[in-house]
Amino acid sequence: MPSNIEIKAKIDDLQPFKQKAGVLSGSEATVLAQEDTFFNTPNGRLKLRQIGNEKNSELIFYNRPDQKGPKFSEYHITLVNDPENLKVTLGKAYGIKGVVKKTRYLYIVGQTRIHIDDVDKLGSFMELEVVMKPDQDIMEGEKIAEDLMQKLDITEKSLITGAYMDLLLK
Template sequence: MSRNVEIKARMPGIQAILHKVKGIADQGPIEIAQDDTFFRCDAGRLKLRQFSADKGELIFYRRANQAGPKESFFVRTATAEPAVLREALSLAYGESGRVIKQRTLFHAGRTRIHLDRVQGLGEFVELEVVLSDGDAIEDGIREAEDIMQKLGIEPAQLIESAYVDLLGMAPAGA
């Protein structure tokens, strides 16, 4: 199982920090449209991420719901038939939510910086510090906190829940 350290923060507008992200990034921007369908899963979270009609990935992950940097464990597998896989998983497990977003991806070393515009929720920054097998979680946490500081992300902006959870809490019409 792969792992990383993640944070997610609500932003009043990602344009405000775009220049800071570009200043620390060594790759990007890459624009990615994502349509995530979540399925009922007692052992963690299971989602199908569709990029296009013939490209997607099934992702299983586990992470704590907490506002600060947190460890996430995940397994991803590619699919060339995301619509068929969505239908099979929906019939087998039932859908629990859907998140549609436009993501701008940057890399800063081993950290993936996502500038997300989430339909029905607004704009967010997500950091994922990719960990290797021998890497200590504390090193990933320090790296996430360092990038948060460089981008001016305040602790009050951090959110603990996944986008799909926030959508479930959003008032109708939000």
Template sequence: MRRNVEVKARLRAPAAARGAAERLQERGAGEVLVQADTFFRVPRGRLKLRRRRDGGGELIFYERPDAAGPKLSCFSITPTDDPDGLEAVLGQALGILGVVRKERLLYLVGQTRVHLDSVEGLGDFLELEVVLTEEQTVEDGERVARQLMKELGIEEQDLISGAYLDLLLAKGQSGS
């Protein structure tokens, strides 16, 4: 499985975070991604089918602790050209927990994917994914994440645990 160190936080100042991400990025402008993630019931970890605007998708399985702050995430991704068919089969077999819809601005800063997310029903968030090389430790990724948090103006009280789906479900919404 591939690994990264992740951080998820509420954005109190989306425009300031965007300006900082634009200054830090190494190439191109922030790419806009429109995504809908359907989460399935599984015995461990999380399994989601991500649909993209172009009609394609990817099935993503990941395991990470539901804790605030930098945390290790281990994941596998498989692309699909038939997200509708895959959702139908997985929905029948496993059941659907809910759907998260978001518009994401993607910035690449070194080995980190910086996401500025506008999540339907929740608001604005920042997500960092520090992609680890085989030789890097989790602690290496945590250091990178903490440094970027400072540069992007993210405070400890902004950090959240879990997934966007957890926040939607806590509000009584499934996004379906």
């Protein structure tokens, strides 16, 4: 199963943070309008991600601990070409937990995806996803995440533990 090391943090000001991420990546951001529909599950998290007006979407299952700082996450992605019908089917089977809408600014630095998210009803956040290589040591992924945290001036107090869905449900 693919995996990554992830951190998530609240940020106060989008613009300076986007500038730092752009300098580190050496490129402009890819801007994505995303809507994630979360479903009730007995374990992990299951979401249907719809991106802008694209017909193709992704059904994503992931499992990660709710803790501050770098955390190991395993995930599986299935491409979906009929997201609206799948949403109805999964909603009837499991129930819809909620929906997260966001504008995502995506930057790539090495094997890390920097997401800067403007989340409806929550505010501004950032995520680092160090996409792990096969047989790569978890400690190495954590070190990459911690190094980028330092370069982006992410402090321990700004780190959050759960998913955006968890924050919306509070």
